[in-house]
Amino acid sequence: MTPQPVFNATTLADPLPLDSGEVLHGVSIAYETYGELAADKGNAILLCHALTGDQFVASKHPVTGKPGWWERMVGPGKPIDTNRFHVICANVIGSCMGSTGPAAIGPDGKPYAMSFPVITIRDMVRGLAGLLDQMEIERLHAVVGGSMGGMQALSMAANFPERAGRVLAIATTARHSAQNIAFHEVGRQSIMADPNWAEGDYYASGKTPDAGLAVARMAAHITYLSEEGLTEKFGRRLQDRSEKTFGFDADFQIESYLRYQGSGFTRRFDANSYLYITRAMDYFDIAEEHGGLLADAFAGTTARFCLVSFDSDWLYPTAESRHVVHALNAAGAPVSFVELSAPFGHDSFLLDVPALDRVVRGFLDD
Amino acid sequence: MTPQPVFNATTLADPLPLDSGEVLHGVSIAYETYGELAADKGNAILLCHALTGDQFVASKHPVTGKPGWWERMVGPGKPIDTNRFHVICANVIGSCMGSTGPAAIGPDGKPYAMSFPVITIRDMVRGLAGLLDQMEIERLHAVVGGSMGGMQALSMAANFPERAGRVLAIATTARHSAQNIAFHEVGRQSIMADPNWAEGDYYASGKTPDAGLAVARMAAHITYLSEEGLTEKFGRRLQDRSEKTFGFDADFQIESYLRYQGSGFTRRFDANSYLYITRAMDYFDIAEEHGGLLADAFAGTTARFCLVSFDSDWLYPTAESRHVVHALNAAGAPVSFVELSAPFGHDSFLLDVPALDRVVRGFLDD
Numbered sequence: 001m002t003p004q005p006v007f008n009a010t011t012l013a014d015p016l017p018l019d020s021g022e023v024l025h026g027v028s029i030a031y032e033t034y035g036e037l038a039a040d041k042g043n044a045i046l047l048c049h050a051l052t053g054d055q056f057v058a059s060k061h062p063v064t065g066k067p068g069w070w071e072r073m074v075g076p077g078k079p080i081d082t083n084r085f086h087v088i089c090a091n092v093i094g095s096c097m098g099s100t101g102p103a104a105i106g107p108d109g110k111p112y113a114m115s116f117p118v119i120t121i122r123d124m125v126r127g128l129a130g131l132l133d134q135m136e137i138e139r140l141h142a143v144v145g146g147s148m149g150g151m152q153a154l155s156m157a158a159n160f161p162e163r164a165g166r167v168l169a170i171a172t173t174a175r176h177s178a179q180n181i182a183f184h185e186v187g188r189q190s191i192m193a194d195p196n197w198a199e200g201d202y203y204a205s206g207k208t209p210d211a212g213l214a215v216a217r218m219a220a221h222i223t224y225l226s227e228e229g230l231t232e233k234f235g236r237r238l239q240d241r242s243e244k245t246f247g248f249d250a251d252f253q254i255e256s257y258l259r260y261q262g263s264g265f266t267r268r269f270d271a272n273s274y275l276y277i278t279r280a281m282d283y284f285d286i287a288e289e290h291g292g293l294l295a296d297a298f299a300g301t302t303a304r305f306c307l308v309s310f311d312s313d314w315l316y317p318t319a320e321s322r323h324v325v326h327a328l329n330a331a332g333a334p335v336s337f338v339e340l341s342a343p344f345g346h347d348s349f350l351l352d353v354p355a356l357d358r359v360v361r362g363f364l365d366d
Numbered sequence: 367m368t369p370q371p372v373f374n375a376t377t378l379a380d381p382l383p384l385d386s387g388e389v390l391h392g393v394s395i396a397y398e399t400y401g402e403l404a405a406d407k408g409n410a411i412l413l414c415h416a417l418t419g420d421q422f423v424a425s426k427h428p429v430t431g432k433p434g435w436w437e438r439m440v441g442p443g444k445p446i447d448t449n450r451f452h453v454i455c456a457n458v459i460g461s462c463m464g465s466t467g468p469a470a471i472g473p474d475g476k477p478y479a480m481s482f483p484v485i486t487i488r489d490m491v492r493g494l495a496g497l498l499d500q501m502e503i504e505r506l507h508a509v510v511g512g513s514m515g516g517m518q519a520l521s522m523a524a525n526f527p528e529r530a531g532r533v534l535a536i537a538t539t540a541r542h543s544a545q546n547i548a549f550h551e552v553g554r555q556s557i558m559a560d561p562n563w564a565e566g567d568y569y570a571s572g573k574t575p576d577a578g579l580a581v582a583r584m585a586a587h588i589t590y591l592s593e594e595g596l597t598e599k600f601g602r603r604l605q606d607r608s609e610k611t612f613g614f615d616a617d618f619q620i621e622s623y624l625r626y627q628g629s630g631f632t633r634r635f636d637a638n639s640y641l642y643i644t645r646a647m648d649y650f651d652i653a654e655e656h657g658g659l660l661a662d663a664f665a666g667t668t669a670r671f672c673l674v675s676f677d678s679d680w681l682y683p684t685a686e687s688r689h690v691v692h693a694l695n696a697a698g699a700p701v702s703f704v705e706l707s708a709p710f711g712h713d714s715f716l717l718d719v720p721a722l723d724r725v726v727r728g729f730l731d732d
Contacts, residue, residue, distance in 0.1 A: 019612075020612035021612075022612075114614075117612065118612040118613060118614075175602065176602070177593065177596070177597055177601075177602075178593075178596035178597050178599070178600040178601055178602065178618075178620040179588065179591075179593045179596045179597070181602070181618050181620050181621065182584075182588045182596065182620050182621075182624055183585075183588060185584070185616075185618075185620070185621045185624055185625075186581060186584045186585045186588070186624070188614065189580070189581050189584060189624075189625070189628070190556055190559075190581045192614075193556075193560065193577035193578060193580070193581055194559065195561055211559035212559060214555070214559070215552060215555050215556045215559055215581065218548075218551070218552045218555060219549075219552045219585050222545065222548045222549060222552070225545075227543065227544075227545045227680070227683075230543070230544035230545045230548065231543055231544050231545070233544070234544040235543075235544055236541065236542070236543075236544065236547070236651060236654075244649060246385075246386035246387075246388075246483065246484040247484060248480075248484075248554065248558075248641065248645065250551075252544075252547050252551075252648070254544040254547050254548050254551070255547065255548075255551045258548055258551055258552070258555075259551075259555070262555070275614065279614065282618070283610060285602060288602075314593070314680075317593075
């Protein structure tokens with residue numbers, strides 16, 4: 001990971017109590033906003049990012065120089081129309097783009113590293129609510145997110161039921177399955193097996209656990225794509241060669257692609273953040289937080305909901321969205337649900353799926 | 367990996383030509399047999415093992431002390447009845463249980479390590495055919511295998527069409543998909559990222575790349591199970607604790623299980639063998655070997671075929687078996703095909719699926 005640029009950030013005035021029982025003091029929340037906030041503050045949309053996402057939803061990434069991760073969705077005249085809405089996107093706590101996380105300086109003047117407390121999705125949402133408090137935004141027009149962003153949106157509805165008028169949760173789940181946990185555990189073990197990880201205490205060494213983090217990313221990346229999509233995009237095609245080399249180079253395009261994804265990721269992401277955020281996702285189970293019944297979690301909601309799943313998403317398959325929809329039905333909350341057909345697997349929520357654009361625009365506008 | 371026991375093995379009299387163009391000399395093939403060979407040698411069944419399998423199909427594993435990997439299927443009175451059949455199971459070349467592989471001593475008196483040539487599934491089958499030659503078994507009653515074993519069975523039918531009267535290929539494919547390659551590449555990168563791997567030259571160091579190999583095994587192991595099976599077996603249940611620890615220990619049973627699978631595997635398997643065998647599987651594409659059309663690969667076959675898939679197998683899903691069946695149909699070969707319902711994913715072929723027992727017994731007997 002390269003040195004961090006300076007981020008727009010605010011420091012929460014109040015300490016942040018965590019599900020673990022610990023308390024974080026002086027929490028920094030880095031965020032970006034797009035579009036004007038109305039005088040009555042009624043047009044704010046909170047956009048929640050995914051595991052390796054960040055606040056740069058519609059602006060150039062300061063480390064990679066790449067466009068924002070949801071530029072197709074957020075901007076003037078786009079489905080999340082910044083001519084109408086004030087869009088807020090904040091880096092979650094535990095992450096590494098300016099919000100307080102394991103790479104941040106702790107009370108002893110050194111990076112937290114593994115002394116950073118284990119956090120939950122609800123803790124991330126507490127941080128976001130703290131940001132909204134400082135912005136004096138009591139009620140959002142909507143909270144929106146895909147994947148882990150959708151988890152935050154659902155968690156906000158369950159834990160801060162007055163805070164949002166609309167909840168749009170895309171390609172997500174109300175709980176991590178055994179298979180979800182399993183893939184994350186592979187990633188964590190890969191990072192922790194890298195000698196450069198050094199029990200997480202690598203910030204001063206100049207040697208980061210890039211090899212372990214790259215393998216973690218490669219494993220996760222497969223789960224973001226569909227088998228069909230991989231076959232269509234790569235198949236068994238060779239990379240820059242006409243014959244197999246009978247060696248261990250990246251003969252196949254899919255190998256080359258995964259290696260590129262893995263190594264690129266290490267240049268923008270902190271390995272300890274990967275540990276903490278995957279842990280938060282694995283701990284995520286809204287029903288468990290609320291006595292075991294998901295419907296009970298949404299008993300106090302004041303929001304309208306929209307759930308979207310993709311037929312090729314095997315990470316958070318349609319059945320998980322349907323499970324949420326049934327709970328919202330049982331809680332008497334207004335909810336619409338659509339399974340969209342798209343070939344890109346879980347990543348469909350980030351990619352060119354015009355039907356998603358229409359759903360997002362329609363739900364936020366009407 | 368612990369020191370190897372002494373194996374029953376034969377040294378092939380002839381050099382073994384490989385698909386890469388290289389030639390292996392003095393090839394050792396370690397094998398086990400069960401049941402008597404008939405005087406006319408007409409009752410031999412060759413059983414081909416999977417990626418991390420071995421010749422100990424129905425006898426105690428000499429390293430782990432565990433029962434053979436297919437004891438439920440092979441033995442007196444069992445579906446592959448050793449009262450009737452002479453069952454031969456050999457360790458494939460490239461592996462590490464007595465057959466020539468990267469841990470074996472090469473021509474320079476040192477372990478081959480990464481100077482071992484990259485092999486293919488067809489090369490493994492050439493080694494098995496060499497073993498059959500030395501046993502003076504011209505034609506097998508059947509060749510049988512699941513997963514990579516099924517690849518060998520299909521490859522034998524395509525490349526040694528006179529060698530087997532029946533071909534039983536279970537939970538397998540005629541080609542590795544992009545997703546198959548992707549998961550294997552994650553495993554290889556994990557091994558090669560382990561500093562103990564030392565470019566494969568670790569046999570004398572006493573330090574083996576166990577951490578990398580364990581992560582490789584964990585990632586692969588997820589692909590052997592179904593999402594539903596994982597949920598049923600583990601769900602979100604905690605391991606030996608009533609509350610989450612808010613740490614990075616194995617809170618969840620699935621984490622504990624995967625770690626156990628990973629570390630146990632390193633005690634019985636050589637990391638370089640894992641590299642070579644996964645590479646062989648990724649290179650596997652029977653059609654490509656035979657001019658691009660799978661039906662052409664089976665043009666000369668003299669065998670009857672039986673293909674079996676499992677509805678919960680997402681590693682080699684039913685569509686892959688059906689693809690083989692269509693090619694066999696086009697080649698005019700007699701073939702039966704059944705998709706069995708079982709909850710265990712790809713591993714179903716190894717587990718308690720009585721319907722599979724019936725299919726195997728019926729196909730071999732009739």
